[in-house]
Amino acid sequence: MDYKAGVVLRDYIIRRILLGIIVLIGVTIVTFTIARVIPSEPAARWVGPKATVEQIERAREQLGLDKPLHIQYLRYMQDMVSGDWGVSIRTRQPVVRDIRNFLPASLELTITGMLIAIIIGIPLGVFSSVHKNKIPDHAVRFFSIASVSLPTFWLAMILQLIFFKELGILPLAGRVSMEVRWMMPFENITGFNSIDTLIAGNIPAFIDVSKHLILPAVTLASYPLGLITRMIRSSMLEVLGEEHIAVGRAYGLSDHLIIYRYALKNALSPTLIVVALSFSYSLAGTFLIEAIFSWPGLGYYAALSIITADYPAIMGVTILIAILYVVLNLIVDIVQAFIDPRIKIG
Amino acid sequence: MFVKYRIFILIMITLLVLVVIISGCGAPDTEPGATPEPAPGVRNIAVILDTEEIVVFWDPSETWSNEVIAFQNVYESLLRYDPFTDTFEPILATGYSVSEDGLSWIFELREGVKFHTGNPFNAEAVKYSIDRTKELGMGSSFIWDAVEEINVLDEYTVEFVLVYPSPLDLIASAAYAAYIFDPVATEEYGREWFYEGNAAGTGPYMVESWIPMDELVLTRFDDYWGGWAQENKFEKAVYKVIQEPSTARQMIEAGQADWITMLPFEHISALEADPNISITVTPSFQNLMGLLNTEKAPLDNVLVRRALNYAFPYDSVIENVMLGYASQGRGTIPKGLWGHSEELYQYGYDLDRAAELLAEAGYPDGGFELLLTYASGNEFQRRIGELYKAELVKLGIDLELRGMPWESQWDMAKAPNPEDRQDIFVFYWWPDAPDPISWLWGLFYTEEEIGFNLSYFYNPEYDALIDEGSMLAGADRDEAIRLYAEAQQIVIDEAVSIFIYDQENVRVMRTNFKGYKDNPVYANVVFLYDCYRE
Numbered sequence A: 001m002d003y004k005a006g007v008v009l010r011d012y013i014i015r016r017i018l019l020g021i022i023v024l025i026g027v028t029i030v031t032f033t034i035a036r037v038i039p040s041e042p043a044a045r046w047v048g049p050k051a052t053v054e055q056i057e058r059a060r061e062q063l064g065l066d067k068p069l070h071i072q073y074l075r076y077m078q079d080m081v082s083g084d085w086g087v088s089i090r091t092r093q094p095v096v097r098d099i100r101n102f103l104p105a106s107l108e109l110t111i112t113g114m115l116i117a118i119i120i121g122i123p124l125g126v127f128s129s130v131h132k133n134k135i136p137d138h139a140v141r142f143f144s145i146a147s148v149s150l151p152t153f154w155l156a157m158i159l160q161l162i163f164f165k166e167l168g169i170l171p172l173a174g175r176v177s178m179e180v181r182w183m184m185p186f187e188n189i190t191g192f193n194s195i196d197t198l199i200a201g202n203i204p205a206f207i208d209v210s211k212h213l214i215l216p217a218v219t220l221a222s223y224p225l226g227l228i229t230r231m232i233r234s235s236m237l238e239v240l241g242e243e244h245i246a247v248g249r250a251y252g253l254s255d256h257l258i259i260y261r262y263a264l265k266n267a268l269s270p271t272l273i274v275v276a277l278s279f280s281y282s283l284a285g286t287f288l289i290e291a292i293f294s295w296p297g298l299g300y301y302a303a304l305s306i307i308t309a310d311y312p313a314i315m316g317v318t319i320l321i322a323i324l325y326v327v328l329n330l331i332v333d334i335v336q337a338f339i340d341p342r343i344k345i346g
Numbered sequence B: 001m002f003v004k005y006r007i008f009i010l011i012m013i014t015l016l017v018l019v020v021i022i023s024g025c026g027a028p029d030t031e032p033g034a035t036p037e038p039a040p041g042v043r044n045i046a047v048i049l050d051t052e053e054i055v056v057f058w059d060p061s062e063t064w065s066n067e068v069i070a071f072q073n074v075y076e077s078l079l080r081y082d083p084f085t086d087t088f089e090p091i092l093a094t095g096y097s098v099s100e101d102g103l104s105w106i107f108e109l110r111e112g113v114k115f116h117t118g119n120p121f122n123a124e125a126v127k128y129s130i131d132r133t134k135e136l137g138m139g140s141s142f143i144w145d146a147v148e149e150i151n152v153l154d155e156y157t158v159e160f161v162l163v164y165p166s167p168l169d170l171i172a173s174a175a176y177a178a179y180i181f182d183p184v185a186t187e188e189y190g191r192e193w194f195y196e197g198n199a200a201g202t203g204p205y206m207v208e209s210w211i212p213m214d215e216l217v218l219t220r221f222d223d224y225w226g227g228w229a230q231e232n233k234f235e236k237a238v239y240k241v242i243q244e245p246s247t248a249r250q251m252i253e254a255g256q257a258d259w260i261t262m263l264p265f266e267h268i269s270a271l272e273a274d275p276n277i278s279i280t281v282t283p284s285f286q287n288l289m290g291l292l293n294t295e296k297a298p299l300d301n302v303l304v305r306r307a308l309n310y311a312f313p314y315d316s317v318i319e320n321v322m323l324g325y326a327s328q329g330r331g332t333i334p335k336g337l338w339g340h341s342e343e344l345y346q347y348g349y350d351l352d353r354a355a356e357l358l359a360e361a362g363y364p365d366g367g368f369e370l371l372l373t374y375a376s377g378n379e380f381q382r383r384i385g386e387l388y389k390a391e392l393v394k395l396g397i398d399l400e401l402r403g404m405p406w407e408s409q410w411d412m413a414k415a416p417n418p419e420d421r422q423d424i425f426v427f428y429w430w431p432d433a434p435d436p437i438s439w440l441w442g443l444f445y446t447e448e449e450i451g452f453n454l455s456y457f458y459n460p461e462y463d464a465l466i467d468e469g470s471m472l473a474g475a476d477r478d479e480a481i482r483l484y485a486e487a488q489q490i491v492i493d494e495a496v497s498i499f500i501y502d503q504e505n506v507r508v509m510r511t512n513f514k515g516y517k518d519n520p521v522y523a524n525v526v527f528l529y530d531c532y533r534e
Helices: A003-037 A042-047 A053-062 A069-081 A095-130 A135-149 A152-166 A178-183 A193-199 A203-240 A243-250 A255-285 A287-292 A298-307 A311-339 B002-024 B068-074 B123-136 B183-195 B245-253 B265-271 B302-310 B314-321 B351-360 B379-394 B406-413 B437-444 B460-472 B477-494
Strands: B045-050 B079-082 B087-090 B093-098 B104-109 B147-154 B157-162 B205-211 B215-220 B236-241 B277-292 B326-328 B369-375 B398-404 B424-429 B497-510
Touching: A003 A069, A003 A311, A042 A053, A069 A311, A095 A135, A095 A193, A095 A203, A095 A255, A095 A287, A095 A298, A095 A311, A135 A203, A152 A203, A152 A287, A152 B245, A178 A203, A193 A203, A203 A255, A203 A287, A243 A255, A255 A298, A255 A311, A287 A298, A298 A311, B045 B245, B068 B205, B068 B215, B068 B236, B087 B093, B104 B123, B123 B147, B123 B157, B123 B183, B245 B265, B245 B497, B265 B277, B265 B497, B277 B379, B302 B351, B314 B326, B314 B379, B314 B497, B369 B379, B369 B406, B379 B398, B379 B424, B398 B406, B406 B424, B424 B437, B424 B497, B437 B460, B437 B477, B460 B477
Parallel strands: B045 B236, B369 B398, B369 B424
Antiparallel strands: B079 B087, B093 B104, B104 B157, B147 B157, B205 B215, B215 B236, B277 B424, B277 B497, B326 B497
């Protein structure tokens, strides 16, 4: 990259970050307002189900809920910037600590799921497009529609029934077996069990952890897998019909070169956006999968926070996901510019 | 052809091989259906499943929630109450006496007891714990409201001085807010230390580790005052959060768990045939009620309220919604708790009688609308509402069912204008201490500011009976029971509430998990020290 392009890229990133901050402020205002105007009494939840009126009044003061809404918001933002995201009404733990506890589990699951979806989805889409309207294409299309439309909870339970109850080769739920946790304990460094076990060089624990990952990750992969396959297939078909491909063929370039070097590169662009968006969505939206596989992740945390009107936790999760959306979109835009020279940044 | 598909086939084969390799190696797996072999070095582990986070309120002064299931094994109170025999088991107190006026209670404390921190238990610790709980004023700390001061008489004797007579033995046995904890650790480390997942009790088990929303591990406290003479007691206990009932069910079927707090009823019958699983049904102290708004027409008319009581399909609800795991309520005090009386009048399902009463009240064809509020998300309450609605339609009454978050439901009930409130408020009640006063005072006693008297029932005669009864509850239990029955009869005659059902606890456990005894005072608690594996 030459100097000029570097400057353009730098300015672009700075502009996007500033824009991202404005988006985030907007998100916080909207979330804060919604979380606080819905009819609920966080103070009552704070003290208990049979609290007296005086107890609730005291809690309102403690939690600063007796102040006007805009003061509450400003105070919240002030604390947030300094790293204090408040204390969850429901779990009684600092929201930052909660997120630190639950985020790695969700990230580990989501990343694995997305990797499965990408590793299988892209070749499958290419394969399908190359054999357009032949039996393999029909089979792949059937598969991708099925994987998009299968209800998550149903797929999860079917997988549990087959691999745990019938075959007995994969664990039912949880992140690690109790035996492994006690007999072969490993230090919690990154929060990603698979990485932590590898850092510790604890191979049996790594295998146990990986086994626990398979079923939830496959369930999670199901939806993006179908989506990616379909996206790749249709973009590939579009690209393969273009003139430069026909020219390439006329020059006698091999099929392999044409498909993977020229066509797939162009077809990847739109798929990348889908991957990025479903990644951030899956992170807090996999509440059902987390519930069925007893996976202590962010999705379940978010769902419970919403049900209990736990506004500091709702704010925390929303801001986190919003930051992820903004950052991922930025990365996707930059990566797109690199793989597809037609897209100009700046 | 093969060349064209080779990448695809290659990927599929690689994935397949990976799955086989990963699932084929590693630590030896437990065969599904078999009892888990305790890992060497960890002799005997109890695994208990619950759908909710095990511990939320780590501070023993604040606790009022699900943590009771673990904390009753970590912390201890002075006494433990058995409602079936109406007796007290000495725990941290070895004995107690009460003055004639019922205002001074003296407890002799157990000697040689240590906290998990190693510090000694004594009268100072009792005073410190209860004082701190009262001062913080969280959760159910109000159970100590009658206590004016606590005096340390000597190292192992403590006196509670009351403002008004109150059954302090029951209060000291409460499931929450009655824990005694280490004053030294509390002062030194503070509240934050508790919330990081620490405890400072005297119980038989100590907290070993905690992973939020996942598991809490307790391990034996070697210096426990009760000793560990019996060989097959559990070395550790794991409380696992399993949100999905079908996952919990598969775990207990596969022998990966010993005990489940509560499975949805539809799973129970499927498990009955399994010889490795035993199911027990015992009374709980939780009951469901529909409080009627006595300040708003047409329910300000006692005849209409009685009609609503007769129109309720009790049997159908118990059979179809609760699948038989409940019995119709008789008065407000649930079956099994002292004060419950089988002599009280019980409304039965009788639509003709209801129609007569409505006609008498001036509503021969119904012709009015009622609003019933319940906790949103509670499937039982919703289905019960549907059944009731179907009955009321027959009387020309249109019942609107509205599921609301608890806080909103309660806020609406406290609206300044009675017209803005609901007509029927459906909710559960359970006691904070094993004392019927929780219902009698909490739900029907005259309130200056609306709390839980959501029938808005103000009756001086009733109040006088409760005042007198609660004074006598510590000294003359029989007379208190008689007065409470009389008071409940007023509530029934006035028909201020529909007593829908007293719930039952259905426990699912492995057959080889022994020693468990359900005690509804300590809802959902497995006292691990009494349990063992056969």
